[in-house]
Amino acid sequence: MPGRGLVLDPLPGSGDERPVRRGRIVDPESCGRLLGRIADAALGPDRSDSVIVLSHPVLAGAEHRTAARALLAGLGTSRVLVLSSARAAAAYAGPRETGPLLVVDMGAELTEVTLLVNGLVADARQAESGLDDLDRLDPAKLPVALVRTVLDMITSMWRHDRHGAIRGALRKGPVLAGGGALRADVPDRIARCLGTRVRLADDPSTTVVRGAGQILSSVLRRPAASPETFGPPK
Template sequence: MPGHGLVTDPLLSSDSPLDGDAERPVRRGRIVDPEACGRLLGRIADAALGPDRTDSVIVLSHPVLAGAGHRNAARELLAGLGPTRVLVLSSARAAAAHAGPRDAGPLLVVDMGAELTEVTLLVGGRIADARQAETGLSDLDPETLPATLVRTVVDMVMSMWRQDRHGAIRGALRKGPVLAGGGALRPDVTDRIARCLGTPVRPADDPSTTVVRGAGQILSSVLRHGVTPAASLSGRPR
């Protein structure tokens, strides 16, 4: 929350329902245990919103290529918390809101998380193309992590380059990709990506929280102006 920072994170709390051997209810960006996820969201809402949810707005960010079924499942859980509105946007859109330039040109967002690696091309704030690998930092051998992760990212960028008919990837690479997620904290990864792509890279400020802070910025804008931002919040590639 503006002026307050992180209000609550049940996954880090000593009284978290996920203590011990319990499985996390979200895996690879998908809700795998709706009941446990609902309880977790309820704890967050109680701490951040209190019992009266009137005029409250919740913003949900999801992996770029999350299917409609997964997005709808998340919407239903959030609707059960009683907010007035629920805004849904992709994680790349959220990262761009926090770390990317404010112009309407092409932007490449590389998100290297614990369980997913995503590369997204945004043009004018809208998703033009995206790739996803269901592997992340937690899956890779520490000794081979830099080489494997960089190869995964570069392969996805090159795949997008081959299908780019309008030069958007070239324009985005000239600016330099924005790097988010825990992988962006590793110079052995970021330096290799820069060398392989032949362009400077821009690790986001505190990349592990770039997505949630970008979502917070969009939420603040919506609350301040009372309208949904012009950029698509659906997260569906065009």
Template sequence: MPGRGLVLDPFPGSGPHGGDERPVRRGRIVDPESCGRVLGRIADAALGPDRSDSVIVLSHPVLAGAEHRSAARALLAGLGTTRVVVLSSARAAAAYAGPRETGPLLVVDMGAELTEVTLLVNGLVADARQAESGLDDLDRLDPAKLPAVLVRTVLDMITSMWRHDRHGAIRGALRKGPVLAGGGALRPDVTDRIARCLGTRVRLADDPSTTVVRGAGQILSSVLRHRTASSERSGRPW
């Protein structure tokens, strides 16, 4: 929360990635009951008991299936909030990179358990690729090999998208420079190699590991401002 930082650690005493008890794996809810308890604790700490006017933004992996999005919606509905805004993590990252961003944009999200490359055109997902591997998997490698493996995964996905791009959107996005997010974007040995292999600059947020959640927060702020303005015009409470 602005000014407060991390409101609640849902996995106190666990390792940096939550250990075996983590109820979300590879961007999917694998333990709904445990996930519901975690969300309840977060809602109690951040929203309090009265949630009648609250709004939650849910970001999900770009290629998350409908069943996974539905499972998340069902859990959030149980919190008693008024509205849930659902969007992909790539759109959230793009919002943080620049809310006025138009035209093609390439978002590369290198997370703990997933690596995603998404092509957005005017804010809409035009193409996407996903690898079910991330930094947690690569941590088992020789540290000297990690940058090369992660960069090769990213480049293979971009190359595949380039081959299927009939309108030059990928080329236009690369000219502007891809937005890099996730923990992998904190590693200069990874980001420098991506820039060098693509022959273009790359764009990093202040804290790439929180780009998605910060972008989701910006979208939430926009939704709340719109609701306030609509309420003032109508003279009705939310």
């Protein structure tokens, strides 16, 4: 919230108790209770004029987005804005950025690389592994494994890029998001391997939620500029 920052961040335990795994809702009932607690604390009982931003993994399937819609519609808000986590990260890195932009999101359970061109997703790759998996390795091996995963995805995108967008994005420097960007030697190793600079937000682990908040503020000021929206299912 403006002036207050993060209001609530309730995490229901760990392991199999988490209702969201690998970016997918695996326990809708538990997830609904969690969202209800957040809405009660942040929005209060009357949510008729409230707006929620939902960010999802870039390659989240339609069935997972539909499950999220059904849960959010039950909260009684008037509108929900839907966008990919890469668009949210890009908004926090530079809301006026145009042309190609590469976003590398190294999270707890997913690693994603997304190519945005003028704000739209042009290509994306996802690895169903993240820091939670790599933390089981020898700490000295974690940066190597994480960077190798990122480089493999960027290389794959480069091979399929027919318009030079990846080259242009690398010249500007990829945006690093997620907790992996805070790990020692990871940003420097990515920069050395790609032969370019990298860009980090002030707090990469909250880049997506901060960017989503910026987009929400912009939409509330200019409703006509909203991303994809939906209301309660009919």
